[in-house]
Amino acid sequence: MLILLISTVSPIFAKKKPSKVIVAYVTSWTSDIPDPTQITHINYAFGHVNDAFNGIRIDNETRLQSIVDLKKKYAHLKVLLSIGGWGSGRFSEMASDNTKREQFAKDCARAVKQFHLDGIDIDWEYPTSSAAGISSHINDTHNFSLLMKAIRKAIGTKKLLTMASVASGKYVAFDIVAPYLNFVNIMTYDSGNPPYHHASLYRSALSGNTTCEEAVAAHITAGMPAHKFVLGIPFYGRGNKEEVKSFIDYKDLLKLQGLEKKWDDVAKANYMVNQQGEFVLSYESPESIRLKCDFIRAKGLLGAMYWEYAGDTEDGILRSTVYSGIFE
Template sequence: MIIRKHEKACIAFFSLQALIVFLVLVMAISPTFAKKKPAKVIVAYVTSWTSDIPDPKQMTHINYAFGHVNDLYNGVRIDHETRLQAIVDLKKKHTHLKVLLSIGGWGSGRFSEMASDKITRAQFAQDCARVVKQFHLDGIDIDWEYPTNSASGISSNVNDTHNFSLLMKAIRKAIGSKKLLTMASVASGKYVAFDMLEPYLNFVNIMTYDSGNPPYHHASLYRSAMSGNTTCEEAVTAHIAAGIPAHKLVLGIPFYGRGNKQEVKSFIDYKDLLKLQGLEKKWDDVAKANYMVNEQGEFVLSYETPESIKLKCNFIVTKGLLGAMYWEYAGDTDEGILRSTVYTGIFEYSLYRYLRIVNNRT
């Protein structure tokens, strides 16, 4: 068989294209293949009070919740250290995985006192470095809820915002540039000076949930008449305006719903809300949000589904955000309906967009 020169060129061209597609597919969908950090991240919060051992195949980072500021304001206290060690041990078989200790959480105090004093601030930062080394962690995640605000029952001070910036600078210096330093941020982007913090942070996990209770959505993607205080779109806009570039933003996704207390409890894991009886599922096509109503047609539950999560993942990729975060791993079903949706949405949709761009250029 005689193959003309132009046919050989075509075969070579398409063989090269096939090779590129194959390599991109493997590296995008299997983070374990690449030695470098994946282009996108999926951060799973894993709590000290649950017993689930997470499957690292569908995530890139685990934030272990929680550590706390100790009673002397000069160091770190960790909830259930043996569980943290068990989570860190997952890295032995899953070398792509990064594990961070998340310090703080709702109602976790003593931040204000610690950060306001130069000496205790420096001691705390050094203890963060000690914890990272002792437990072979990849970094520290700070979840102070919130500087200058005592809504969670913790102490606060008007100087907290400035002191928080000094604290993050001190932690960065103590743990070094090769370790990760991240933070959890309220959806509104308030309470901290992001323009000052940005140089010290690898990325910011936006808590784009808990923005409302029924009859309002607590984590809607876009604004509708039924949206809560802040939507995902508004939260991202606020953080970018405050000084964090899109490529350092990680969008939070709740693996739980918020109920009206009378018919559905205030917080209900996704795996449990699937068992609810006597409620009708509804969809807000403006907000891109799910909700349930009772027999009287009253909005009683705000929650996520794979369908709404897919749209959020598309939003993350198209807006150039770094990735997705979810609270929390144990809220999902045993088979991982939600976490597999996040993984597919972030990595496979990223690949689809990449290939479409490559195809348009050729």
């Protein structure tokens, strides 16, 4: 079902350029038309490194164009092509070859011009790691830095260059790439499976591998300034597979029966338990999102990002909470 656009622009966006950002990932395989009155940036997912390792292949170009067309009515809106995603490979081969790397960067510039984009978002998961079933090499981190430099040169300084980063802050030399990037979307989710939280704000006995607070600290230690951080918020939950799907959209988890809602007041995180009291689902709620927005503002971060727009309810309870938490 398509979500209807609100006819008026947010007063905050109409008055002046917003000082904070709200980045929504919008996917090629969904049909929701996003509401630009509550977001500043859309990352269209995904483009990929092509089979020749020297350019971009874009999923569902017609959908991308429909997203870009929103800018005709909403002047504040920025649309970027996100290249990569979990399991999207060929980065290592492309970035390690000087010629192919330069050709890829020029093709980024070509795509920006052709589709009237505002920039490029790189989502290589992850340099030096083959965890996603993609090729990797020990020199990937160095070559990633060269790639960021090449893309920045190709698209110019007036366009946006961003990236998605794993919560741990590993794999990327942030002290080197920071000058090339407008901001970094920290993927502060998927840090654990039940019986652990996957996106807790603070550490408790139930937190997964990394918390939001720890992720920000790790990126600062790695050389990235806090004012270039955009904190990731999941619009989905992670289940225990047996009783709840591994990944379940927020709009769908609200329909689950036979589970009891719980709140971890140390981690500031939601979870559900089954009739035996076992932790079976980790998820976000308006309450936990408000606290994350408070954290973003208190720490001087640039804003919030969420994956992904279509996971929300039709009336947009989560995205409206992000908007009010960041701007109101």
